[in-house]
Each structure stands twice: as C-alpha cells, then as structure tokens.
Amino acid sequence: MARMARPRPKPARPxxxxxxxxxxxxxxxxxxDIRDPSEVRPDxxxxxxxxxxxxxxxxxxSTDEFTAVCPWSGLPDFGTATVRYLPRDRVLExxxxxxxxxxxxxxxxxxxxxxNRILSDLTRACAPEWLELELDYRIRGGxxxxxxxxxPNPRS
Numbered sequence: 001m002a003r004m005a006r007p008r009p010k011p012a013r014p015x016x017x018x019x020x021x022x023x024x025x026x027x028x029x030x031x032x033d034i035r036d037p038s039e040v041r042p043d044x045x046x047x048x049x050x051x052x053x054x055x056x057x058x059x060x061x062s063t064d065e066f067t068a069v070c071p072w073s074g075l076p077d078f079g080t081a082t083v084r085y086l087p088r089d090r091v092l093e094x095x096x097x098x099x100x101x102x103x104x105x106x107x108x109x110x111x112x113x114x115x116n117r118i119l120s121d122l123t124r125a126c127a128p129e130w131l132e133l134e135l136d137y138r139i140r141g142g143x144x145x146x147x148x149x150x151x152p153n154p155r156s
Contacts, residue, residue: 032074034108041103042121047090060084061094066101066135071108079111079137083122086129092122111137115147123151 066081081101085092100121104114119133130151137145 032069033106034069034071034074035106037107037109037113037117039103040107040109040117040121041100042125044096044099044103045121045125046093046096047126048093050087050089050091053087053089056086058084058086059091061092061097063098063101065098066104068104068111068114069106069108071110074108075140077111077137077140079135081118082134082136083131084133085122085126085131088127088129090126090128092126111135111145112147115149119149119151 060082061084062080062082064080066079068077069075070077083092083097109117115133115135118135119131122133123131128151132148132150135147137147
C-alpha cells in the first residue's frame with residue numbers, strides 16, 4: 001500500500017495590517033466604516049472639583065459596554081473597561097466618560113493602543129495621584145486578552 005505524501009503547511013501570513021488598508025480574503029468584499037483613532041473625543045471628558053483632596057478614597061468605574069474595531073480584521077472588539085484612580089483636585093464626570101468611550105465605537109485601534117490612549121486621555125483630564133486602567137476583552141477566536149496600564153508607570 002503506497003503512502004500519500006502529506007501536503008506541506010502554508011507559511012503563516014504576517015500579523016501586521018496591510019499598509020494599503022485593504023483586508024485580505026472575503027472580508028475585502030464587506031464594506032465597513034472603520035474610523036481613524038484621531039476621531040476619539042477626549043474633548044467630551046468633563047470633571048468637577050473634589051471636595052476632599054488628600055483623602056485616600058479610591059474611585060473605581062467599570063462598564064462592560066466598551067467597543068472598538070480591530071484594524072486588521074474590521075471585526076468589533078467588545079470588552080469591559082475598569083478605571084481605578086485616586087483623585088487629587090478633580091473627579092471624572094461619569095456621563096462624559098460614557099460619551100468618551102462611545103467615541104471608540106467605529107475606531108480601528110489595537111487593544112494595547114486603546115488602553116494606552118484611554119489612560120493618557122483620562123490622566124490629562126483629571127490629573128489624579130495615580131490611575132489604573134484595565135481593558136478585559138471578550139474571547140474572540142479562542143483568545144482572551146486583558147490589557148492593564150498604570151500612571152505613573154511603577155517602573156519610572
């Protein structure tokens with residue numbers, strides 16, 4: 001009995017998004033509204049005065065309604081955003097935070113970049129003693145991603 005030769009595996013395609021912005025395969029036929037990260041709206045973030053500066057009251061905000069778009073596949077990334085911070089003089093206003101997160105809805109941004117961008121925008125808006133952000137993304141393709149960032153960076 002003759003043995004059949006096994007087909008050689010195809011080489012993996014590169015993981016970086018194509019530079020021309022076009023998606024490979026059948027996805028290129030699907031029109032998607034993927035927007036640039038410059039359309040994120042940090043200008044909607046509002047704060048109010050903290051009446052107890054110096055108090056060690058940690059604020060924790062969590063929502064499971066964070067959505068952005070994978071710039072490679074065009075598929076949505078859904079996740080839970082959790083912010084923890086120690087206010088200095090300003091407190092983040094929650095309604096404005098919700099509108100800020102909604103501005104990511106059609107933005108093509110990698111998960112790690114989204115976490116760093118949100119951290120930067122929130123730190124700029126409320127100037128806390130410290131701020132931590134966790135983006136816990138839903139499992140997609142069998143892969144679970146959690147991105148955690150902190151300001152100031154504990155390594156600095």
